[in-house]
Every structure is written in structure tokens, then in C-alpha cells.
Amino acid sequence: MKFEENKNLKSLNTFGIKSIAKYFISIKNKSELIDLYNNEIFKNNKIFVLGSGSNILLPDYFDGLIISIDILGIEVSEENDKYSLKVQSGENWHKFVEFTVDNNYYGLENLALIPGKVGAAPIQNIGAYGIEQKSFFHSCEYFNLEDGNFYTLTKEECDFSYRNSIFKNKLKNKALISEVIYKLNKHPDYNITYNELKNAFEGKKFDAKDIFDLVCSVRNKKLPDPKLLGNSGSFFKNPIVKISEEKDLKKPFSELKYFENDENSIKISAAWLIESVGLKGYRIGDAGVSENHSLILVNYANASSKNIIELANYIIDNVFKKFGIKLEMEVNLI
Numbered sequence: 224m225k226f227e228e229n230k231n232l233k234s235l236n237t238f239g240i241k242s243i244a245k246y247f248i249s250i251k252n253k254s255e256l257i258d259l260y261n262n263e264i265f266k267n268n269k270i271f272v273l274g275s276g277s278n279i280l281l282p283d284y285f286d287g288l289i290i291s292i293d294i295l296g297i298e299v300s301e302e303n304d305k306y307s308l309k310v311q312s313g314e315n316w317h318k319f320v321e322f323t324v325d326n327n328y329y330g331l332e333n334l335a336l337i338p339g340k341v342g343a344a345p346i347q348n349i350g351a352y353g354i355e356q357k358s359f360f361h362s363c364e365y366f367n368l369e370d371g372n373f374y375t376l377t378k379e380e381c382d383f384s385y386r387n388s389i390f391k392n393k394l395k396n397k398a399l400i401s402e403v404i405y406k407l408n409k410h411p412d413y414n415i416t417y418n419e420l421k422n423a424f425e426g427k428k429f430d431a432k433d434i435f436d437l438v439c440s441v442r443n444k445k446l447p448d449p450k451l452l453g454n455s456g457s458f459f460k461n462p463i464v465k466i467s468e469e470k471d472l473k474k475p476f477s478e479l480k481y482f483e484n485d486e487n488s489i490k491i492s493a494a495w496l497i498e499s500v501g502l503k504g505y506r507i508g509d510a511g512v513s514e515n516h517s518l519i520l521v522n523y524a525n526a527s528s529k530n531i532i533e534l535a536n537y538i539i540d541n542v543f544k545k546f547g548i549k550l551e552m553e554v555n556l557i
């Protein structure tokens with residue numbers, strides 16, 4: 224097995240944080256996982272599973288083994304009313320979505336341009352523009368890092384909710400997702416509930432490629448490109464509150480910005496909360512709140528994870544003091 228030692232992970236995390244890993248290995252097929260499980264370096268070290276590093280904050284030094292998931296492959300099979308796509312966990316998510324759009328496998332078009340690998344998509348149940356991956360997720364296979372066996376989980380067993388799943392709870396640090404099966408529609412059933420999509424398409428003729436292109440163009444305009452300015456997308460989750468509590472919140476803060484969640488709860492815009500405490504564009508050294516999008520924390524040059532955490536805690540404290548709402552981090556602290 225080819226382990227690298229003292230590997231610099233700066234180019235392997237979108238925050239662009241300099242982080243050194245004691246050991247690093249790239250896994251390109253499933254049989255390598257069995258070999259890895261039997262290796263002394265695996266047995267004697269703390270393990271972290273790495274995708275594209277677009278939703279993590281790494282420490283200066285990781286005293287353990289980083290397993291980079293680079294298993295590739297997509298298999299398509301046709302069923303009565305669906306296409307079944309078995310996707311290996313190292314595939315790039317956006318390229319996978321593009322592949323589905325190019326082939327008229329419908330459903331994932333709203334999830335274009337989300338950075339990361341397919342194996343990470345179920346971890347926080349990625350979502351954007353009115354859709355979460357759970358709507359098309361069928362099942363996944365994972366390698367149990369504790370007993371060295373492969374298991375399958377159904378959608379129900381994954382316990383998906385907003386930016387959450389079993390992999391962030393009961394199976395945290397225990398499961399390495401090796402492949403995911405998505406079931407996609409043979410006929411379009413577009414979701415254009417999100418304002419930007421509704422405004423562009425309602426009452427007009429459009430197709431999946433139009434949605435895909437619009438989502439890409441809006442995202443390119445709105446979000447900082449990690450290649451130019453280190454970031455991990457939304458740093459915090461939008462807090463969910465019960466509608467009964469929301470009535471109390473709206474009285475003192477009449478301009479509270481929120482989205483519908485379900486019949487009992489709403490999602491408050493965390494970006495709005497951060498802006499309301501005057502922290503849009505705020506900076507502590509090289510760690511900053513984006514000037515264009517206050518939910519995104521950025522690394523201007525040489526921020527360390529400590530700097531980013533200090534800034535995040537400052538935001539959490541200020542929002543809590545004003546609104547009594549505790550922001551939760553979406554990014555995984557390693």
C-alpha cells in the first residue's frame with residue numbers, strides 16, 4: 224500500500240488551509256479497502272475519510288491517516304419507470320449531475336455545481352434550489368471502518384433530514400461510503416419553486432439543461448470561487464424553529480427573513496441573522512465573513528483553522544445575544 228507521510232492538504236481542502244497529515248492514502252478500488260483494513264498504519268491511527276475537502280475545516284496537524292476516496296465508475300440500468308444509477312463514491316458530484324442531464328435522467332438538475340464527491344453527498348444530505356439529494360437517493364453501500372465489512376443502507380435507514388443523516392450521528396467516523404444508488408425519473412417533473420427558477424421559467428417552455436445552466440450561472444455569480452478565495456460554502460445551517468416560536472420571534476424582529484420548512488416549522492436565514500448583527504464583511508486577520516454572502520466564511524490568504532473557529536464563535540455569540548438563536552456549524556470541524 225502506498226502511504227504518503229507528512230502530506231500537506233492545502234490543495235485538498237477548499238478553505239485552502241495549510242494542514243499536515245501524518246499519513247495519507249488514495250483509495251482507487253474497493254479491494255484496496257480490505258488491504259487497508261489489515262494494515263498496521265490503519266489499525267494504529269485515527270482515521271479521517273476525505274472527499275474533495277469542500278465541507279471541512281482541517282487542523283494544523285492531523286495526527287492520523289487520511290483516506291482519500293478516489294473510486295470511480297457509473298453504471299446505469301433501466302427499470303419500468305426509473306433509471307437506476309450506481310455511482311462510485313469518488314465521482315465528482317457536479318460531473319455526475321451533468322452526466323444525468325446530458326442523458327435525460329431527470330431529477331438532479333437543481334443540484335448542479337455543488338462541489339464535492341458523490342460519496343459525501345449523503346453525509347449532510349446536500350441540497351440547493353428546493354431539492355435535497357434524498358429525493359432521488361435509493362441506497363448506499365458503506366465499508367465499516369470498525370469491522371472491515373461492507374453493508375447496505377436504504378434511504379429510510381439513512382435517516383436524512385436538513386443537512387443531516389445517520390452518517391453525522393450513529394455512524395459518525397465509522398462508515399466509509401463506497402457507492403450510492405440514485406433512482407432518476409424517465410420523465411421530467413421539474414422543481415422550480417425556488418424564486419430564481421420560478422421567475423425565469425414559470426409559464427415558459429424549458430428543459431432540464433435550462434435549469435442546470437441557470438443554477439450554474441446563479442451559483443457562479445453568488446458564491447465565491449474557492450480557487451480564488453478559500454471557503455467551504457455555507458458555514459452555518461439555517462436554524463429551524465417551530466412556527467409557534469416564530470410568532471414570538473417576529474414581534475421584536477419584524478423583518479426576520481425566513482423560508483418555509485414544513486407545516487410545523489420555518490427555516491430562518493442564517494445569512495440574515497449574521498447581517499443583522501453587522502458582521503457581513505467582518506474580518507479577524509485573514510479569516511473573514513464574505514462581503515457578498517454573509518453565510519460564507521473566507522480565508523483571505525493564510526488563515527488557520529483556529530482563526531476561522533475564533534471568527535465563527537464570535538458570530539455565534541453575537542447572533543445569540545441579539546436573537547437568542549444558537550447558530551450551528553454546517554462545516555465539519557476535524
Ligand SMILES: Cc1cc2nc3c(=O)[nH]c(=O)nc-3n(C[C@H](O)[C@H](O)[C@H](O)COP(=O)(O)OP(=O)(O)OC[C@H]3O[C@@H](n4cnc5c(N)ncnc54)[C@H](O)[C@@H]3O)c2cc1C
Pocket residue numbers: 237271272273274275276277278279292312337338339340341342343344346347348349350351398399400401446447449454455456457555
Ligand atoms: C462554494 C461551495 C458551495 C457549496 N454549496 C453547497 C450547497 O449548495 N449545498 C450543500 O448541501 N452543500 C454545499 N457545499 C458543501 C459541500 O459541497 C458538500 O457538503 C459536499 O457534499 C462535500 O463533499 P466533499 O467530497 O468535498 O466532502 P468533504 O468536505 O471531503 O467531507 C465532508 C464530510 O463528509 C465525510 N466524507 C466525505 N466522503 C465520504 C465517504 N465516501 N464516506 C464517508 N464519509 C465521507 C468527511 O469525512 C467529512 O465529514 C458547498 C461548498 C462550497 C465550497
